[in-house]
Amino acid sequence: MDKSLTKNSLISVGITCFNAEMTIERAVKSALAQDWKNVEIIVVDDCSTDRSWEKLAGLTSVDPRIKTFRHNVNKGYPGALNTILAHARGEFVAIFDDDDDNVPGRLKAQVKRILDYEWKSKCNLILCYSNRNVVRNNQTEVAHVAQAIGRSAPEPHGQEVADYVFGTDATPGKTWGIFGSCTLMARRTSFDAIGPFDEDFRRCAEWDYAVRAALLGAHFIAVDQSLITQFKTSRTHKAGIIPLEYALLLRKKYRNYFTSRGSYQASRFIARSNFHGNKRNYCRAYFYRAIAYVSSLALLSKFAHRYFASCKSKTGLTR
Numbered sequence: 001m002d003k004s005l006t007k008n009s010l011i012s013v014g015i016t017c018f019n020a021e022m023t024i025e026r027a028v029k030s031a032l033a034q035d036w037k038n039v040e041i042i043v044v045d046d047c048s049t050d051r052s053w054e055k056l057a058g059l060t061s062v063d064p065r066i067k068t069f070r071h072n073v074n075k076g077y078p079g080a081l082n083t084i085l086a087h088a089r090g091e092f093v094a095i096f097d098d099d100d101d102n103v104p105g106r107l108k109a110q111v112k113r114i115l116d117y118e119w120k121s122k123c124n125l126i127l128c129y130s131n132r133n134v135v136r137n138n139q140t141e142v143a144h145v146a147q148a149i150g151r152s153a154p155e156p157h158g159q160e161v162a163d164y165v166f167g168t169d170a171t172p173g174k175t176w177g178i179f180g181s182c183t184l185m186a187r188r189t190s191f192d193a194i195g196p197f198d199e200d201f202r203r204c205a206e207w208d209y210a211v212r213a214a215l216l217g218a219h220f221i222a223v224d225q226s227l228i229t230q231f232k233t234s235r236t237h238k239a240g241i242i243p244l245e246y247a248l249l250l251r252k253k254y255r256n257y258f259t260s261r262g263s264y265q266a267s268r269f270i271a272r273s274n275f276h277g278n279k280r281n282y283c284r285a286y287f288y289r290a291i292a293y294v295s296s297l298a299l300l301s302k303f304a305h306r307y308f309a310s311c312k313s314k315t316g317l318t319r
Helices: 024-032 052-060 076-087 106-121 159-166 188-194 205-215 242-253 255-259 264-278 282-295 297-315
Strands: 011-017 039-045 066-070 092-096 126-135 144-146 185-187 219-231
Touching: 011 024, 011 076, 011 106, 024 039, 024 052, 024 092, 039 052, 039 076, 052 066, 066 076, 076 092, 076 205, 092 106, 092 188, 106 126, 106 185, 106 219, 159 205, 185 188, 188 205, 205 219, 205 242, 242 255, 242 264, 255 264, 264 282
Parallel strands: 011 039, 011 092, 039 066, 126 219
Antiparallel strands: 092 185, 126 144, 126 185
């Protein structure tokens, strides 16, 4: 691929906004500050009840690159993403969150990563992420760096990524990590090939999107730098048992996929294990993980094989 064809390409920066009056200006300004010159910024307000829309009106009046759209009813995060994709004209589309800060070189770094990988792999269905700095609620210092999937070779692709999302397998040797729609960039053609985000998933929409992309054979790559500072916030859609409900709904959507592998019930136990692990209730997490392995001979076999292979390696018994 001739990289000169894309040096002046239009990039659409999409920002979803919901009740973000305190942070939306920071997010939009970090998009305006990108050192990629040819950009359009599409902000979708998902029926905010605070002063977000007024803040956006003020920003739009001073820079013609900003285009704003407002939902009359709250459609949730995937609905806002779909509105962005419906209006995006760029060759590339990058997603920014309404409460994050992005380094000025983010777009350029991700375009370069995509082009380099396209040339190396001859693949044209690629999702590109990046590492990100994570700042916890009401803090100012970076708590940790969240490392992205595919940040170095060998980058995972295809069905193995779906298995990783569901927690049923992770091919040894591949560079695994997090996804994070707030760091996502892809060609517009890749978004078109995968299709719209599933609006039934107000939570886990990015997991569903990754699974669908994986089952189409997509490659998952990332820039091995922290291009985003993510400010963790607590919101109602993240509270209580809601994340587990959507994780189970995700398994239900792909029930035929699991049934063909004899692991549907096991995948549901893994979802419960992950939920309790994230809540730091480790006893319940280990309990559900154990039930998952017992309920699926395929998972138990994989676990046993890798466990004994690891033991042999540590004791020098490998051939």
